[in-house]
Amino acid sequence: MKSKFTKEVVDDLADKLLIGLTEEENKMVLDEFDIIDQNIDMINQIPNINEVEPMTHCLDDFEYELREDVIEESISIDELLQNCDVYTDREIEVPTVVD
Amino acid sequence: MAYMEKSIEEIHEALKNKEVTSKELIEESIQKSKEVQKKYNAFVSILEDVEEAEVTDHLLSAIPYGIKDNYSTKGILSTGSSNTLKDYIPFFTATAIENLNKKGAVAVNKTVMDEFGMGGTGTTGHTGIVKNPWDPSRMCAGSSAGSACAVATGVYPYATGSDTGDSIRKPAAYCGIVGYKPTYGMISRYGLFPFASSLDHCGVLTRSVKDAAIVVDAMKGIDKNDMTTWDSKDIHLYDSITGNVQGKKVCYIKELCDIKQYPNASEELKEHLKNFHQQLDLCKTIGIEVEEISIDSKLLNAIASTYVVISCAEATSNMSNLTGIIFGPRGEGDNYIDMMKDYRTKGFSPLIKRRFVIGSYVLQAQNKDRYFHNAQRVRRLLVDTWKELYKTYDAIILPVGSGPAKYLDGSLDMLNEDTAALEEHMQVGNFGGFPSITIPDGFINGLPVALNITGNCYDDENILNIAYALESNMNYKGQIAKEVNHG
């Protein structure tokens, strides 16, 4: 079952992504999405598509080593905070976080 | 001829023979950067106070180069061409750049790109659009627009790029130069600002295949900070270039290359495909076997949407660290939600916001299977199809896009219904992590066009060698952009 992609859905998604959209931007998303949706319809016509295992990684024939449990030196506090606009002593400050 | 217009081998020779010093090269490159900046807006930063480097036996020592602005560079502004990072100065350098710097390479500027690589026009960077040096009314394509523009104008022999869909290979084509992205994981992505992690590749833009080999030899290597890298110490790209292609087999896809597939073809497309077929004939004359193969159009037509769905989904998540809390200009707001939202709304361009919304939609629980998982399934079908071909052929050779660079004013970087598989087929190179190189193969109305060669994973030496042989038998190696006037 596919859900409807509407202006309200777009605004709700944008809101959850913490971005504001103008009316015009909202409309552009809808237009662009129409094309994607048509193409996805096409994809769904590919026989046995559901039996294909989704490809989640670029190389999946890939053997790798896990990292050994060895500590690397921590980054200095000056460097950690050099791009931060609001901090106190050694810590970043944000407006009070209430649950 | 200016030194910065020469090949890496030639410049190295000149340095070795003391015809020129590192300092003079830097001065030339910075001077040229300023000219190019004025005309085409290719740079986010020009590094005025670069120190000269010692000339060693390494081919790249003491030679200037450019860095796409999505590579993290210690102490140097790194914006990803986004307002969200407009003042961001990292405290660490990307592994690929560190590898170049260790060899004595000298970075002289950071190049403009589409914001975080999410675009194919070179028009969405926060410092403005990049113009095509062959015709400033046209785009460079993107996202590595500034890098392509700078290499094409002779600012230096090479610049780094990144490629998620075709972000190195498309702008290289439109600017008449070489664009190469090696097999996924050959170059570390540590310190590359991510767009879509399963598709992102580092690579390079140069004016010749050999130069591309030299640079990637220097950039590559397994990295403890990137689990997706692998050991490539037995791969020697530069050393393995022989130009001998006897017995090599390549194929091209009928559904993409046959003019009969395009009943409403423009004059440019007709010429582009005609030119491509001429180069196929050239392949045959130098000993390469060429065959036409056929692939289900349904699959080819799904490439673009597959790419959009996967890349937008990963991008939405990858860029969730951009909240203005740890870095970036702090947003305004009484609570943390408003604060983050203010920063993100002001910081991202409309294009990116649209892509985030799409990415978020396709990942929603009720939509995920239909969109995201199906896209991942088609990704596998496409990759398997390509891999099947690699059992028979050394490479797949295809034209890049539907002609030369597009006009800036007509460019809307959106999927539109006319988008043909021809424009987007190079994205399969990202789906499968395949080594893929674009080289110029001709001109249409004085503007460069290109072809692309894509091979199987880990087979980079073979691909570069075929590209080199072809390049050597065409006349477009080492070319510098000349503005053309269309009356």
Add this chain to the structure above:
Amino acid sequence: MDKYKVLIGLEMHCEISKTNTKVFSSAENSYKEIPNTNVRPVDMAFPGTLPVVNKEAIRKSLMASIILGCEQPEYMYFERKNYYYPDLPKGFQITQETKPAPVGIYGELEFECGKENKKVRINNLHLEEDAASSDHYASYSTIDYNRAGVPLLELVTEPDLHNADEAVAFLETMRSIYQYADISEADSKKGQIRCDVNVSIMDSDLDEKDSSNWGTKIEIKNVNSFGGVRDAINYEIERQIAKKEDGTYDDMEQQTRRWDEESGKTIYMRSKVDAIDYKYFVEPNIPKFKIAKEWIEEIKKDIPKLARERKDIYKNEYGLSDYDATILVKEKDISDYFDQTIEENIDPKIASNWISSIILGHLNKNYLSVQDIFVTPKMLAQLIELVEGKKISSKQGKEVLYKALMEEKEPTKIVEEEDVRQIGDEDSIKQVVLEVLKEQPQAIVQYQSGRTNIVDFLVGQVMKKTRGKANPAMTRSMMIEEIEKR
């Protein structure tokens, strides 16, 4: 209460504290007072940083999975859980979902509750990263990234528990497992353990095996102590029963509540319909990883003896009582201390007495853990040997041990310096015995007239003269011998 049956499921988060580094970052994994001292670039999500998986964190997770009787996956995957929060620098948490399979699925654990054995099914066990920690002030909050990226094991049970006692007994068993397997200190005072509890009630005449008979599931978030778990469950059971009784139960929607320690109440947070969509997808930066069968076998062999196993040994091989064995295995550090003491050739029963009476008493009284005390198992063993070899009396031994614990001095040194020695050689004792008899002629008369208990008085006199050092038993027998001679 009997009218209703209670079904309780737990989600237990426990930090893996026993690795050197964090799970996806090579920053040190340790608790630090000073904020932002254990931070690598990836822990604050600087652009371009990537996760790199810690082998030891995987090993420890697999060990937990094996202990819980779970299946281990053939390939290891991680997923992104996407949401925005100031303590989550990447904007997503790297975790595992049930599909693809996490580090463990479908296990079962037997545990003791009171004297009964209970079983709980494990739905899954997964490995994830912890978030940063924040401090809250009136007008702002601050963020410390030391905790960001610390490995965290989340265990999800089926709703197989039926009351607060069972829930707490299960959690205590898990804490013990994590400690014994050297996975975590599992210290809730350090915030290493956090629980979500779900509680529902159903009519007790219905079949619990049929999930359609279950009541409405109420999830209680962020209960951070075992006491809290107990209180929250009991509160929630009462609250739900009251709803049944007044007929409003069926109007109650599936919901998430939080436990408010101060008021001792659960408070409504959000309805199930407002559940957050976390947009999970497989983390592309961590390639899938094959878990070799050989590795699993190796890990199985490396599992240390857990509490239950040790308890069986203590009872069956060492002959300790169930009570003593239970006390000794309650904390791994104590059990280790005991094991190390008997390794010095001390009789287990004797070692057990010393440890449970004096050492544990000292720890409890002073809120110490066994690592905090000066007296090592070896020192304790040396002291016990002195007592057993009758070099000092057991009363002296106890006093010396107290002193050693308080003053942080080696027991043998105390014995030496203060000349705490039992006089054990016959000649010395005999000399004093004769001395006493000489001074107390009337006592001999009384003895001879039948008051044999006068011996106690005479032995006391010997003790007085030797300041308690004379071996009491030897003194007594010698005293009787000498009187009988007269």
